[in-house]
Amino acid sequence: QITLKESGPMLVKPTQTLTLTCSFSGFSLNTGSVGVGWIRQPPGKALEWLASIHWNGAERYTPSLQSRLTITKDTSKNQVVLTMTNMDPVDTATYYCAHRHTSHTHRYFDFWGQGILVTVSS
Amino acid sequence: QTVVTQEPSLAVSPGGTVTLTCASSTGAVTSGNFPNWFQQKPGQAPRALIYNTGKKHSWTPARFSGSLLGDKAALTLSNVQPEDEAEYYCLLYFGAAQLVFGGGTRLTVL
Numbered sequence: 001q002i003t004l005k006e007s008g009p010m011l012v013k014p015t016q017t018l019t020l021t022c023s024f025s026g027f028s029l030n031t032g033s034v035g036v037g038w039i040r041q042p043p044g045k046a047l048e049w050l051a052s053i054h055w056n057g058a059e060r061y062t063p064s065l066q067s068r069l070t071i072t073k074d075t076s077k078n079q080v081v082l083t084m085t086n087m088d089p090v091d092t093a094t095y096y097c098a099h100r101h102t103s104h105t106h107r108y109f110d111f112w113g114q115g116i117l118v119t120v121s122s
Numbered sequence: 123q124t125v126v127t128q129e130p131s132l133a134v135s136p137g138g139t140v141t142l143t144c145a146s147s148t149g150a151v152t153s154g155n156f157p158n159w160f161q162q163k164p165g166q167a168p169r170a171l172i173y174n175t176g177k178k179h180s181w182t183p184a185r186f187s188g189s190l191l192g193d194k195a196a197l198t199l200s201n202v203q204p205e206d207e208a209e210y211y212c213l214l215y216f217g218a219a220q221l222v223f224g225g226g227t228r229l230t231v232l
Contacts, residue, residue: 039168039223047160047168047211049221060219064123096167107156107215108173115167 002026004036004097004113011119012087018118022080022097026111029055029075035100036080037109038071040093048093052100053080089120124148126214128224134202135232142227143194144212150193151214157195158213159188161206162226168211172197199229207231 008020020038027034037052051071052060061069070083080097095118099111125147134140144157151157157175160168170179172188175195185200195214199206212224 037221046225047162047213047223049213049223052221060221063220106174106177108158108170109160109213110170110173110179112167112169 002099002111004099004111006095006097006113006116008095008116008118010117011121013122014088014120016087018082018084018087018091020082020084020095020097020116020118022082022113024078024080024097024099027099029053029073029078029080031055033101033103033106035102036073037098037100038080038082039096039098039109040091041096041115042090042093045093050084050095051082052102054100054102087120091118092120093118124216124220124222126212126222126224128210128212128227130225131228131230133230133232134199136202136204138202139198139200140202140229141191142197142199142210142212142229143191144196144214144224145194146214146216146222148216151190151195153190155195155214155216157188157190159186159195159197160211160213162209162211163207171210202231204231 004024035054038050053071094115096115098109127145159172162168176188
C-alpha cells in the first residue's frame, strides 16, 4: 500500500525559503521508473506541477519556477524534500506530493498525499 | 509557455453521458502526451482516474473512459452518478521535462 504525507511550515514570511518534506511508504525510490512529484494548488485555482525527482536522481522543474526550486531525495529515509526560495504571497497554496511512474510507455501520477496548506504572509 | 485548456464548467443529468476535453496550445494532443485525468472533490486531494489516454487505474469506475477526440484528449463519463460531481483536471506531458495541468472542469450533476 502506497502512502505519502507532506510536512513543513504552514506559515512563512515573504522572502523566506520554504522547505517541504514528503515522507512515503510502500515503494522505493531505488526502483526503476519510480519518482515523486510536487504539485501545488492556490485556493480556488487549478493544479500546477512544480518538480519531480526520479529513481535515477534525475530532477525536473517547471520552467517558470526553476530558479527558485530544488528537489532532493533521501532513499534511506524514504523522503523527498522540496525547497522554494524567495516566497511571495502568490505562492500561498496547498502543496501535494505524489508517486509517479515514468517510462517510455507509461507516465502517470497515481497516489497522492493529503496536501499541506502553506500561507505566505508577514 | 504551454497552455492546456479545458471547459470551465459542464452540467449533466444523473444517468446521462458527458464528455470533457483537454486541448493544447502547441497543437493536437496525441498519445505521446500521455494524457492523464484526475478527479478532485472539495477539500480532498486529486484522485487519479485515467493515464496513457485511456488506461484505467485499478480503482477507476468502469463508467469513466478516456480517448483522443479530434485534436484533444477526452474523458467521457457514462451513466453519471451524483457522486461524480467534482472538478476534473487533465495533465499532459511535453517531452521528458514538462508537465502541464489544464485549468479544470467543474462538473455539476443536476
